[in-house]
Amino acid sequence: GENVEQHPSTLSVQEGDSAVIKCTYSDSASNYFPWYKQELGKRPQLIIDIRSNVGEKKDQRIAVTLNKTAKHFSLHITETQPEDSAVYFCAASTNAGGTSYGKLTFGQGTILTVHP
Amino acid sequence: DAGITQSPRHKVTETGTPVTLRCHQTENHRYMYWYRQDPGHGLRLIHYSYGVKDTDKGEVSDGYSVSRSKTEDFLLTLESATSSQTSVYFCAISPRQASYEQYFGPGTRLTVT
Numbered sequence: 001g002e003n004v005e006q007h008p009s010t011l012s013v014q015e016g017d018s019a020v021i022k023c024t025y026s027d028s029a030s031n032y033f034p035w036y037k038q039e040l041g042k043r044p045q046l047i048i049d050i051r052s053n054v055g056e057k058k059d060q061r062i063a064v065t066l067n068k069t070a071k072h073f074s075l076h077i078t079e080t081q082p083e084d085s086a087v088y089f090c091a092a093s094t095n096a097g098g099t100s101y102g103k104l105t106f107g108q109g110t111i112l113t114v115h116p
Numbered sequence: 117d118a119g120i121t122q123s124p125r126h127k128v129t130e131t132g133t134p135v136t137l138r139c140h141q142t143e144n145h146r147y148m149y150w151y152r153q154d155p156g157h158g159l160r161l162i163h164y165s166y167g168v169k170d171t172d173k174g175e176v177s178d179g180y181s182v183s184r185s186k187t188e189d190f191l192l193t194l195e196s197a198t199s200s201q202t203s204v205y206f207c208a209i210s211p212r213q214a215s216y217e218q219y220f221g222p223g224t225r226l227t228v229t
Contacts, residue, residue: 001175006158032216034216034217034218042222043206043220043221043222043223044159044206044220045220046217046218046219049216049217089158089159091159093216103149103161103164103174104159104161104216104218105161105175106158106159106160107158108156108157108158109158
């Protein structure tokens with residue numbers, strides 16, 4: 001099955017700096033890569049996603065890049081703000097045998113702390 | 117919040133007792149999922165459903181069963197709860213198979229003593 005590794009496990013930045021979180025996946029058939037943000041005690045929330053036919057996607061201060069050859073994808077947050085502090089999870093979804101129900105395999109999470 | 121509710125939101129139970137968690141959605145989504153979240157493990161898929169009475173196992177299904185007799189409800193049952201099943205349980209829905217997007221419910225914190 002798919003295996004997703006996420007690094008770093010913790011990341012501390014100053015307000016205004018950029019933050020980068022990286023994930024690698026094992027199954028070359030994976031074709032969908034979402035990122036979730038989870039604040040303390042809350043549900044994970046989808047913040048951005050990318051499909052395997054796209055190399056980069058941006059949404060205001062966040063962007064995701066995908067390198068299919070190397071089987072890794074990254075989340076980039078620019079101009080970080082204290083409200084960006086949360087746990088971020090990457091995930092990958094794989095077609096299996098031609099039928100896929102969108103089963104996601106998650107990374108272990110990154111605790112991002114943005115210091116004012 | 118994609119119209120997803122979970123009940124109960126918190127539960128404390130004793131080892132060996134049966135426990136059922138409920139996920140309810142109001143928007144007639146076909147695909148529903150149960151995950152557990154534990155420190156250091158991210159979210160792990162327990163079971164999922166692709167329609168009424170259509171369910172399948174996920175990554176960590178041992179000790180859990182599910183049922184879906186109505187589109188709007190997806191039940192997760194721990195037949196005989198163990199301390200290793202202490203966790204936060206999230207239900208999720210996918211509005212469209214092709215999109216793979218999943219949206220999560222508010223979660224249930226379960227403690228097995």
